[in-house]
Amino acid sequence: MPIRRKAPTSQDVARLAGVSQSTVSYVLTGSRPISEATRARVEDAIAKLGYHPNSGARTLRSRRSGVIGLMVPEADADDGVLMTFVGTIAREARRFGYDILLVTAQEGADGIRRVVRTGVCEGLLLMELDRIDERVAPALESGLPFVTIGKPEEFPQGSVVDLDFEMLGRMVVERAVEEQCDRLLLFGAPGRKRARNDVARFLAGVETMAEDQGLEVILDAGALAEVPDRALRLTLPNQRTALFGITGVRQVLFAMAATGALVDDTRLLIALSGADLLDVSPLLAAVPQVDPCRVEISELAVQELVRLLRTEGATPRITLVEPRWLEG
Amino acid sequence: MPIRRKAPTSQDVARLAGVSQSTVSYVLTGSRPISEATRARVEDAIAKLGYHPNSGARTLRSRRSGVIGLMVPEADADDGVLMTFVGTIAREARRFGYDILLVTAQEGADGIRRVVRTGVCEGLLLMELDRIDERVAPALESGLPFVTIGKPEEFPQGSVVDLDFEMLGRMVVERAVEEQCDRLLLFGAPGRKRARNDVARFLAGVETMAEDQGLEVILDAGALAEVPDRALRLTLPNQRTALFGITGVRQVLFAMAATGALVDDTRLLIALSGADLLDVSPLLAAVPQVDPCRVEISELAVQELVRLLRTEGATPRITLVEPRWLEG
DNA sequence: ATGAAAGCGCTAACAT
DNA sequence: ATGTTAGCGCTTTCAT
Numbered sequence: 001m002p003i004r005r006k007a008p009t010s011q012d013v014a015r016l017a018g019v020s021q022s023t024v025s026y027v028l029t030g031s032r033p034i035s036e037a038t039r040a041r042v043e044d045a046i047a048k049l050g051y052h053p054n055s056g057a058r059t060l061r062s063r064r065s066g067v068i069g070l071m072v073p074e075a076d077a078d079d080g081v082l083m084t085f086v087g088t089i090a091r092e093a094r095r096f097g098y099d100i101l102l103v104t105a106q107e108g109a110d111g112i113r114r115v116v117r118t119g120v121c122e123g124l125l126l127m128e129l130d131r132i133d134e135r136v137a138p139a140l141e142s143g144l145p146f147v148t149i150g151k152p153e154e155f156p157q158g159s160v161v162d163l164d165f166e167m168l169g170r171m172v173v174e175r176a177v178e179e180q181c182d183r184l185l186l187f188g189a190p191g192r193k194r195a196r197n198d199v200a201r202f203l204a205g206v207e208t209m210a211e212d213q214g215l216e217v218i219l220d221a222g223a224l225a226e227v228p229d230r231a232l233r234l235t236l237p238n239q240r241t242a243l244f245g246i247t248g249v250r251q252v253l254f255a256m257a258a259t260g261a262l263v264d265d266t267r268l269l270i271a272l273s274g275a276d277l278l279d280v281s282p283l284l285a286a287v288p289q290v291d292p293c294r295v296e297i298s299e300l301a302v303q304e305l306v307r308l309l310r311t312e313g314a315t316p317r318i319t320l321v322e323p324r325w326l327e328g
Numbered sequence: 329m330p331i332r333r334k335a336p337t338s339q340d341v342a343r344l345a346g347v348s349q350s351t352v353s354y355v356l357t358g359s360r361p362i363s364e365a366t367r368a369r370v371e372d373a374i375a376k377l378g379y380h381p382n383s384g385a386r387t388l389r390s391r392r393s394g395v396i397g398l399m400v401p402e403a404d405a406d407d408g409v410l411m412t413f414v415g416t417i418a419r420e421a422r423r424f425g426y427d428i429l430l431v432t433a434q435e436g437a438d439g440i441r442r443v444v445r446t447g448v449c450e451g452l453l454l455m456e457l458d459r460i461d462e463r464v465a466p467a468l469e470s471g472l473p474f475v476t477i478g479k480p481e482e483f484p485q486g487s488v489v490d491l492d493f494e495m496l497g498r499m500v501v502e503r504a505v506e507e508q509c510d511r512l513l514l515f516g517a518p519g520r521k522r523a524r525n526d527v528a529r530f531l532a533g534v535e536t537m538a539e540d541q542g543l544e545v546i547l548d549a550g551a552l553a554e555v556p557d558r559a560l561r562l563t564l565p566n567q568r569t570a571l572f573g574i575t576g577v578r579q580v581l582f583a584m585a586a587t588g589a590l591v592d593d594t595r596l597l598i599a600l601s602g603a604d605l606l607d608v609s610p611l612l613a614a615v616p617q618v619d620p621c622r623v624e625i626s627e628l629a630v631q632e633l634v635r636l637l638r639t640e641g642a643t644p645r646i647t648l649v650e651p652r653w654l655e656g
Numbered sequence: 657a658t659g660a661a662a663g664c665g666c667t668a669a670c671a672t
Numbered sequence: 673a674t675g676t677t678a679g680c681g682c683t684t685t686c687a688t
Contacts, residue, residue: 009664009665010666011665011666021665021666022666022668025665025668026667028666028667029667031667031668032668053665053666054665054666056664056666057664057665057667058665061665061666062667062668
């Protein structure tokens with residue numbers, strides 16, 4: 001029978017250590033110098049009782065809950081990678097003493113208002129914003145510090161951490177040219193996805209660089225499974241087409257594997273790397289891969305939020321992480 | 329400049345509605361009859377001020393935080409599906425007025441103790457348990473209700489919700505036989521993974537049924553990319569081999585696609601369905617797929633925890649969800 | 657059907 | 673360097 005012992009309070013610790021209750025608090029918060037001897041006695045008592053400060057009381061009094069709200073997007077089929085963000089964020093937050101409270105995108109702006117007004121969250125992390133996102137407004141109104149992962153069109157007061165998608169666009173074009181390609185086929189419905197700012201920025205990068213290098217760019221909105229075929233059809237003799245997409249790589253990869261190779265004289269698949277590609281095939285070794293730096297982005301986002309939370313008068317920042325080629 | 333208005337309190341609401349503070353509280357908790365007129369005035373005031381009860385104060389006083397702790401496993405490469413669980417759990421929890429606090433498996437037993445002692449969580453949801461898991465002990469000690477998703481070897485006091493893996497084993501054997509297979513090749517290192525109870529239960533199901541039906545079972549611990557080849561080598565003329573694995577389907581699928589087809593006269597791939605397979609290829613239509621019922625399991629787990637939380641003296645239950653064949 | 661008041665366990669200002 | 677004390681905003685008992 002699990003007897004639910006009442007949790008010990010700082011009062012209990014104080015009694016056991018022979019000090020006042022406030023001294024226990026000061027030992028914990030470190031907001032006042034404490035003699036070595038007293039500190040030791042208090043810490044002993046804490047250990048002996050297995051004491052943890054009550055979170056409700058601490059939050060009520062200090063207005064600091066130690067909780068960060070994380071708004072996650074609806075997991076769609078393509079999202080083998082989402083959990084990488086979430087897991088990394090949770091881990092990194094713990095390093096700084098924060099816990100992560102999930103808010104689903106489904107709750108939308110109201111969800112933000114709720115966690116803000118009830119005082120559960122000290123700060124907010126927003127993922128996968130649209131170009132103009134309804135969730136930014138309540139985040140702003142709240143006055144709470146927040147960081148968006150994914151750069152929205154406008155970001156008046158919050159910090160932003162994201163991959164430098166414009167640079168990604170330039171890198172892909174550059175690589176395509178280096179690899180003797182005459183043409184870049186962009187799959188994954190880049191047209192329709194213009195709502196997402198990352199795609200828009202990526203395309204901007206592609207266009208700038210393509211003009212520069214004289215590379216033809218084709219937006220392909222057709223079925224992913226037929227991308228390799230379509231690429232083949234539009235590739236003239238003695239020419240080569242590069243294939244790239246921010247989403248849908250797995251399906252294209254799959255389709256190309258079915259036709260024999262991922263990379264040949266006529267086609268070069270370039271991939272945005274991710275967990276969903278790992279170990280999928282020895283063939284993958286031939287595919288140039290860009291690291292989308294998801295772990296780094298997650299960690300930076302947490303660090304940035306912690307900076308906003310802990311630095312008086314800190315101003316928001318935009319941090320763009322440079323994508324890197326994965327070698328080997 | 330985001331002026332951080334101090335959030336309104338129940339005192340403010342009371343003043344505006346011309347009632348006492350406690351009346352506001354009673355309107356909110358519903359723990360005392362309130363006249364229609366008063367209730368209306370209070371609700372008006374609440375709406376007018378955009379009042380939300382302070383979570384810290386409520387938790388401190390009532391010992392109910394409205395938060396459920398969710399211990400998630402480390403996201404490994406294979407986990408396109410983990411986020412399905414997490415997202416569904418968060419959504420379902422909200423339906424009952426609870427929020428989800430993430431605890432990473434990395435924090436282990438200490439993580440449990442921490443969220444329990446600080447009083448942030450009213451209940452716990454544990455994912456991906458080992459056969460004997462260090463996290464069950466502190467969950468038990470805590471006296472908090474908890475539900476494990478994934479059946480551990482021993483589960484003395486907590487509830488369990490999981491797929492019926494034993495039945496899955498029987499279903500796979502049955503289907504293999506129906507499809508004229510003489511042999512079942514189990515990939516994904518089922519030997520090594522014996523630490524996980526789901527695999528053990530699955531194998532038990534397979535063995536029972538295979539004996540019954542006279543089907544040969546082979547445990548294959550080799551590289552996933554070579555599974556189709558190995559299957560080919562061990563298939564005698566005029567025989568057929570069924571391929572199945574609880575993990576690693578994507579890699580095998582990929583390798584089989586590269587050799588031409590997912591299903592042919594000599595080999596039949598059977599898949600545990602998931603987001604990582606969706607839309608991956610038209611070829612997939614030929615592959616029999618079992619629905620692992622992840623959404624249903626997530627929802628049931630939350631519902632079970634809510635039952636434990638809200639029903640006085642509720643006893644834990646084991647719920648096994650029957651896997652289903654996906655048609656079409 | 658409503659109000660007054662106690663107190664949950666902390667933090668931090670005000671003592672000494 | 674330590675102790676005393678006043679709340680934070682609720683829920684709930686005791687009153688009427």
